[in-house]
Amino acid sequence: MEKQHKKLISRTGNALFDIVTYVILTVLGFITLYPMWYILIVSVSSAQHINLGDISFWPRGLNFEAYKIVFENEKIWRAYANTILYTVSGTALQVILTAMCAYPLSRPDFYGRRILSIFTTLTMFISGGMIPLYLVIMNLHMINTIWAIILPPAISTYNMIVMRTSFQAIPHSLAESAYLDGANDIQIFAKIILPLSKAILATMTLFYAVAHWNSFFPAMLYLNDQAKYPVQVLMRDIIISGDMTGDTGDVTGSLNIVATNYKYAVIIISMIPILFVYPFLQKHFTKGVLLGAVKG
Amino acid sequence: MNNMTKKAIVTLLAIAMLVSFAFAGGSKESSDYGDYVKLDTWLVDEPTTVTVLLSDSAMQPIKNYAPAQQEIFKETGIKLEYQVVPFASYDEKKNVLLATNNWPDVAYVRPADVPMYAPVGIFEPLLQYVNEETMPNFYRFWVKYPDMKNFLVDGELYAFPVVARDESANGFGPVIRQDLLEKHGIATPQTFEELLDVLDQLHQLYPDTIPYTGRKGTSQLLKTTSYMLGSGYGQNGLYYDHDLGKYVFGPATQEFKAVLSWLNEAYERGILDPDFATTTAEQMESKLSSGRALFFLDNSGFGVNYTKSLQKIPGYEDAVFQIIPIPENSFGQRRAESYAKDLTDRFYVVNASSKNKEAVIKLIDWLYSDHGSDVSNYGVEGYSFEYNEEGQPEFLLSYLEQFRDASPSSYYAVYEDLGVTKLNFCLYACNTRTWFEIEKALGNWDEVSDEYWNIVNNDKAYVPPKIAPALTTEESERSTDILMELTTVLEQEYNKYIMGIEPIDNWDSVIAHCEELGARELEDIYNTALARSGSI
Numbered sequence: 001m002e003k004q005h006k007k008l009i010s011r012t013g014n015a016l017f018d019i020v021t022y023v024i025l026t027v028l029g030f031i032t033l034y035p036m037w038y039i040l041i042v043s044v045s046s047a048q049h050i051n052l053g054d055i056s057f058w059p060r061g062l063n064f065e066a067y068k069i070v071f072e073n074e075k076i077w078r079a080y081a082n083t084i085l086y087t088v089s090g091t092a093l094q095v096i097l098t099a100m101c102a103y104p105l106s107r108p109d110f111y112g113r114r115i116l117s118i119f120t121t122l123t124m125f126i127s128g129g130m131i132p133l134y135l136v137i138m139n140l141h142m143i144n145t146i147w148a149i150i151l152p153p154a155i156s157t158y159n160m161i162v163m164r165t166s167f168q169a170i171p172h173s174l175a176e177s178a179y180l181d182g183a184n185d186i187q188i189f190a191k192i193i194l195p196l197s198k199a200i201l202a203t204m205t206l207f208y209a210v211a212h213w214n215s216f217f218p219a220m221l222y223l224n225d226q227a228k229y230p231v232q233v234l235m236r237d238i239i240i241s242g243d244m245t246g247d248t249g250d251v252t253g254s255l256n257i258v259a260t261n262y263k264y265a266v267i268i269i270s271m272i273p274i275l276f277v278y279p280f281l282q283k284h285f286t287k288g289v290l291l292g293a294v295k296g
Numbered sequence: 297m298n299n300m301t302k303k304a305i306v307t308l309l310a311i312a313m314l315v316s317f318a319f320a321g322g323s324k325e326s327s328d329y330g331d332y333v334k335l336d337t338w339l340v341d342e343p344t345t346v347t348v349l350l351s352d353s354a355m356q357p358i359k360n361y362a363p364a365q366q367e368i369f370k371e372t373g374i375k376l377e378y379q380v381v382p383f384a385s386y387d388e389k390k391n392v393l394l395a396t397n398n399w400p401d402v403a404y405v406r407p408a409d410v411p412m413y414a415p416v417g418i419f420e421p422l423l424q425y426v427n428e429e430t431m432p433n434f435y436r437f438w439v440k441y442p443d444m445k446n447f448l449v450d451g452e453l454y455a456f457p458v459v460a461r462d463e464s465a466n467g468f469g470p471v472i473r474q475d476l477l478e479k480h481g482i483a484t485p486q487t488f489e490e491l492l493d494v495l496d497q498l499h500q501l502y503p504d505t506i507p508y509t510g511r512k513g514t515s516q517l518l519k520t521t522s523y524m525l526g527s528g529y530g531q532n533g534l535y536y537d538h539d540l541g542k543y544v545f546g547p548a549t550q551e552f553k554a555v556l557s558w559l560n561e562a563y564e565r566g567i568l569d570p571d572f573a574t575t576t577a578e579q580m581e582s583k584l585s586s587g588r589a590l591f592f593l594d595n596s597g598f599g600v601n602y603t604k605s606l607q608k609i610p611g612y613e614d615a616v617f618q619i620i621p622i623p624e625n626s627f628g629q630r631r632a633e634s635y636a637k638d639l640t641d642r643f644y645v646v647n648a649s650s651k652n653k654e655a656v657i658k659l660i661d662w663l664y665s666d667h668g669s670d671v672s673n674y675g676v677e678g679y680s681f682e683y684n685e686e687g688q689p690e691f692l693l694s695y696l697e698q699f700r701d702a703s704p705s706s707y708y709a710v711y712e713d714l715g716v717t718k719l720n721f722c723l724y725a726c727n728t729r730t731w732f733e734i735e736k737a738l739g740n741w742d743e744v745s746d747e748y749w750n751i752v753n754n755d756k757a758y759v760p761p762k763i764a765p766a767l768t769t770e771e772s773e774r775s776t777d778i779l780m781e782l783t784t785v786l787e788q789e790y791n792k793y794i795m796g797i798e799p800i801d802n803w804d805s806v807i808a809h810c811e812e813l814g815a816r817e818l819e820d821i822y823n824t825a826l827a828r829s830g831s832i
Contacts, residue, residue: 048609051586069703075357131395138398220385221392233382238354240384260578 043264066265083230087212090150094208106167148222166200202284213274328361338373339658345375347400351386362715401650419454420646433664446763455643462729467634468520469596474618487624495567509569509589511580526627527551536762543822548810556793622757634758669724675714707734765825778814
């Protein structure tokens with residue numbers, strides 16, 4: 001009897017715990033999703049309702065004018081193509097180079113591993129600064145080329161260390177037995193280590209791709225041709241110039257052309273593709289981060 | 297070959313292909329000036345390319361090889377190549393390019409850049425060219441506007457100022473819902489006290505509205521109102537008082553109490569937006585163009601746009617935002633400062649290490665000439681404009697027609713298409729002149745705009761702003777230090793007085809504190825520099 005009673009209490013306790021958890025998660029989910037939802041509904045609402053400020057949960061005065069304007073802007077399409085180019089080529093290069101750097105450093109028998117690790121780690125804390133970096137890139141003749149966008153960030157030290165740790169988790173005896181079978185280092189890396197590390201590779205792909213997709217500063221700094229700009233540079237311009245209208249102190253400033261729904265439509269359009277990458281990589285993602293985390 | 301290797305090879309090939317696409321895309325533009333015939337008007341022997349760093353805005357994107365630039369090449373033999381940076385990123389990019397001395401032959405800069413970079417030696421000293429022989433067209437303006445001497449840095453000219461051509465200048469001004477005044481038979485307020493009464497009256501009639509709203513917080517509120525109310529704020533407290541003929545640090549004067557008292561009264565009577573300290577430009581626009589707010593005192597040109605948005609809302613078809621003449625302040629003055637009129641705040645510097653300096657100087661002088669100005673403001677004769685009987689350029693209606701319904705406006709679309717006016721590379725530049733002409737030609741000019749410009753142009757209260765005198769490097773550093781300290785202290789004080797937390801009499805202690813921090817020294821620095829520039 002008493003046992004049953006206890007069971008009942010613990011069951012109610014569990015249920016209560018579940019309810020509280022669900023409530024908290026729902027609230028957190030709402031806080032996270034609402035801003036995105038708001039941007040979406042404002043982008044399809046009419047200017048009048050935006051000005052009146054009466055949009056809260058559902059779009060009002062539904063129209064897709066803003067999207068029409070965005071889609072008709074060929075500059076945005078070209079920039080979009082550039083963003084995809086930089087993201088795809090940049091991410092591929094980054095993942096390859098990071099893996100190639102991480103693997104030797106993960107091997108216990110690698111000569112000078114300690115000193116090299118220290119040097120690489122140092123770059124996380126000390127950097128040359130914007131102007132020296134610009135001068136280096138200028139003297140390498142990379143200004144206004146894709147290389148200025150994809151080469152300087154090719155290896156992120158932090159990601160490299162995560163990857164190295166994950167490689168270290170693979171027993172060294174695997175490599176040793178491969179040696180006995182006559183494999184060389186490159187073969188071991190390509191045929192044994194990489195196939196065993198799909199999770200961490202997926203994670204790194206996601207990290208790098210998102211960073212590339214969102215980055216605007218190097219493009220703004222190193223590219224001179226507008227035809228080469230990624231979409232983030234244009235988006236920043238569209239959003240910021242809206243806030244700056246009327247600042248220039250002349251009549252030209254009195255015309256506010258950047259409507260809120262237009263701005264939000266641009267945000268939605270530039271956000272959606274990268275958002276869709278997450279679900280596909282998610283199964284690897286949690287596993288991958290954990291892999292790197294356990295052994296320090 | 298196993299799967300893994302194949303995949304890797306395919307990926308690498310794909311990358312290589314994408315990268316080569318990127319390069320192909322960037323290099324096809326260079327020969328867009330086409331064939332040429334050398335004319336007598338050419339400024340150079342061989343076609344010469346001059347590169348220019350420009351910033352463009354979302355309103356008027358700048359492209360290369362527009363009709364005006366083609367015409368400039370045809371007439372002068374100089375090919376303009378623009379390096380265009382978006383407006384929002386311009387400051388960062390320009391600073392890196394200047395700091396690394398890796399910039400085109402010419403660059404557009406803001407006033408503050410000139411004294412900052414001139415001592416480094418990257419800008420070509422220009423006084424050597426400013427004479428009747430080398431630059432006859434620029435020299436004409438140099439003589440006409442003695443104020444240009446204020447642009448000298450340590451006695452040398454480093455930047456060519458853009459001179460405005462027939463500019464109508466508006467400025468901060470009080471703009472009210474005129475239709476409501478007429479509907480309720482309320483007379484246009486003549487003094488700032490009456491203005492509060494009128495807004496109070498409107499508030500009683502429309503209790504759900506915010507009578508007076510603004511944007512960008514307290515400092516903008518002070519920038520817009522202080523001078524009219526008898527003191528001044530400038531950009532950061534220091535301003536030129538046209539009545540006194542000298543620089544004054546506004547917040548450290550007794551007159552400033554009148555500003556704070558008026559704002560405090562507006563706040564306590566529920567007239568001033570209770571969110572005044574945090575409202576953004578976007579919120580202000582949204583409040584005014586939805587009928588939720590009735591009055592603003594800021595760039596008065598906004599009114600015309602708010603009227604247009606408002607009239608689209610059912611029930612607001614007759615709503616009109618209209619400027620009122622500057623009311624009288626408590627000292628019996630009617631005064632306001634307009635935006636820059638003849639001398640703008642745009643400058644072009646010439647790269648001291650440019651190989652084409654001679655061509656650049658000739659081109660710039662040509663752009664200051666009347667004909668150069670016609671081309672860089674009206675485009676191509678016979679294509680976009682023609683000369684009338686008085687020899688003045690006039691747009692061709694047949695050309696303008698295609699931009700009738702353009703976005704954001706017909707005139708910006710024309711400017712963008714032709715590659716002309718102030719926001720392009722133009723030294724003797726139109727802005728309002730061409731704007732009015734285009735809108736009038738297309739029949740877009742309405743009564744509200746007409747009345748607006750009538751009131752602005754006939755209001756004697758407006759005076760054009762004083763060009764700040766050139767400071768020496770030492771003076772400039774000292775004044776920046778003083779201003780920084782003053783701003784830090786004062787920012788915390790204003791709201792207390794506007795919201796009535798502190799009684800206005802306590803402002804005396806703030807004045808004393810400002811004096812301790814060097815407010816008078818700051819005034820002296822500017823007034824000495826002013827006297828010095830007058831004596832050159």
